[in-house]
Amino acid sequence: MTGTSTPPFSVISGAQVQDALRGRERQITELVEETYRLHGAGDSVNPPSYFLRFPDRPSARIIALPASIGGKVRVDGLKWISSFPENVAAGIPRASAVLILNDHDTGYPFACLESSIISATRTAASAALAADWLTRDRHQGSRPARVGFFGTGLIARYIHTFLTGTGWTFDEIGVHDLSAEHAAGFRGYLEKAGPGRITVYEDAEQLIRSSDLVVFATIAGEPHVSDVSWFEHNPVVLHVSLRDLAPEILLASTNLVDDVEHCLKASTSPHLAEQLTGSRDFLAGTLADVMAGRVTVPAGRPVVFSPFGLGVLDLAVGKYVYDEVARSGELNVIDDFFHELKRYGTLTA
Numbered sequence: 585m586t587g588t589s590t591p592p593f594s595v596i597s598g599a600q601v602q603d604a605l606r607g608r609e610r611q612i613t614e615l616v617e618e619t620y621r622l623h624g625a626g627d628s629v630n631p632p633s634y635f636l637r638f639p640d641r642p643s644a645r646i647i648a649l650p651a652s653i654g655g656k657v658r659v660d661g662l663k664w665i666s667s668f669p670e671n672v673a674a675g676i677p678r679a680s681a682v683l684i685l686n687d688h689d690t691g692y693p694f695a696c697l698e699s700s701i702i703s704a705t706r707t708a709a710s711a712a713l714a715a716d717w718l719t720r721d722r723h724q725g726s727r728p729a730r731v732g733f734f735g736t737g738l739i740a741r742y743i744h745t746f747l748t749g750t751g752w753t754f755d756e757i758g759v760h761d762l763s764a765e766h767a768a769g770f771r772g773y774l775e776k777a778g779p780g781r782i783t784v785y786e787d788a789e790q791l792i793r794s795s796d797l798v799v800f801a802t803i804a805g806e807p808h809v810s811d812v813s814w815f816e817h818n819p820v821v822l823h824v825s826l827r828d829l830a831p832e833i834l835l836a837s838t839n840l841v842d843d844v845e846h847c848l849k850a851s852t853s854p855h856l857a858e859q860l861t862g863s864r865d866f867l868a869g870t871l872a873d874v875m876a877g878r879v880t881v882p883a884g885r886p887v888v889f890s891p892f893g894l895g896v897l898d899l900a901v902g903k904y905v906y907d908e909v910a911r912s913g914e915l916n917v918i919d920d921f922f923h924e925l926k927r928y929g930t931l932t933a
């Protein structure tokens with residue numbers, strides 16, 4: 585979008601978002617990789633997320649993620665995402681979201697996209713990307729074939745889709761959830777999704793000990809896994825839900841994040857580790873550091889990737905969706921959305 589005329593304003597539904605992203609796991613993972621590189625090189629603005637919380641609904645929150653990205657994408661915007669955990673028992677997803685895209689030249693918002701799918705997609709693509717980079721040197725070219733999902737909601741399902749969509753195959757798929765119903769539902773999805781022997785573990789320790797790639801996607805607000813010995817087989821841990829691991833586990837591991845300033849906030853496990861030790865020495869760096877060869881990942885320790893989730897990723901994936909929908913001629917433009925456009929009005933004498 586260029587020029588100084590008012591851009592048309594479009595609304596993009598979840599169905600359109602899903603159509604634009606379906607089967608594109610490799611392209612989206614590459615896009616997320618490029619975006620991490622841009623962010624690592626400083627061609628982005630990504631201020632801290634703002635957490636809106638409510639005294640009368642303590643488990644709920646709505647997060648604002650403003651961001652701006654350069655490179656080829658060149659767009660500004662905001663993701664506004666709610667998390668209401670009680671929704672799940674009521675039969676609707678926990679998270680709901682919109683993404684606003686703003687035109688680089690005029691600042692005008694030009695699209696509002698359903699964004700729970702975009703958010704889950706960029707999260708899963710980032711997890712698949714990290715799984716790829718963090719296992720490259722440690723497994724002599726062969727990827728781990730035993731994966732464990734700790735927490736089995738929407739994000740776990742998207743991460744499984746992105747792992748398999750980017751070439752991972754698993755002999756063993758472990759599953760653990762506080763809710764037997766959720767574990768069974770995820771198992772049902774896995775059975776249809778492809779091969780791999782599926783085991784539901786009631787015991788968290790068994791799940792971790794049986795997995796070389798562990799995915800945390802719970803909604804735990806504070807650490808509930810604290811026994812360092814569970815990790816003595818040195819798994820790669822995708823700590824997507826950020827608050828599951830006691831600081832002791834992190835201190836015994838190689839730690840990578842997506843963005844240091846973002847991740848050491850909001851009582852994440854890395855934040856707790858910083859508070860416990862009074863330093864950031866336990867951090868090896870960012871995923872962008874690994875991709876650029878500035879950090880190498882040793883084989884003899886667990887590796888924990890804790891991604892805070894960056895607004896620039898939502899922008900990059902959202903702009904991809906916008907371009908796809910525009911290319912297909914299916915943009916749902918809201919005529920006259922911007923209306924008061926004459927500086928001194930249109931009244932005649």
Ligand SMILES: NC(=O)c1ccc[n+]([C@@H]2O[C@H](COP(=O)([O-])OP(=O)(O)OC[C@H]3O[C@@H](n4cnc5c(N)ncnc54)[C@H](O)[C@@H]3O)[C@@H](O)[C@H]2O)c1
Nearest residue numbers: 707735736737738739761762766801802803825891892893
């Ligand atoms: N880092 C990021 O970029 C990012 C992005 C999106 C979502 N997330 C996080 O991913 C997590 C999962 O999101 P979702 O949409 O799949 O949620 P969800 O509510 O759909 O599923 C969460 C599952 O975790 C289970 N669970 C909760 N506590 C548990 C525990 N202590 N042990 C085992 N299982 C437990 C629940 O029963 C549920 O099945 C959330 O914490 C969310 O904030 C992170």
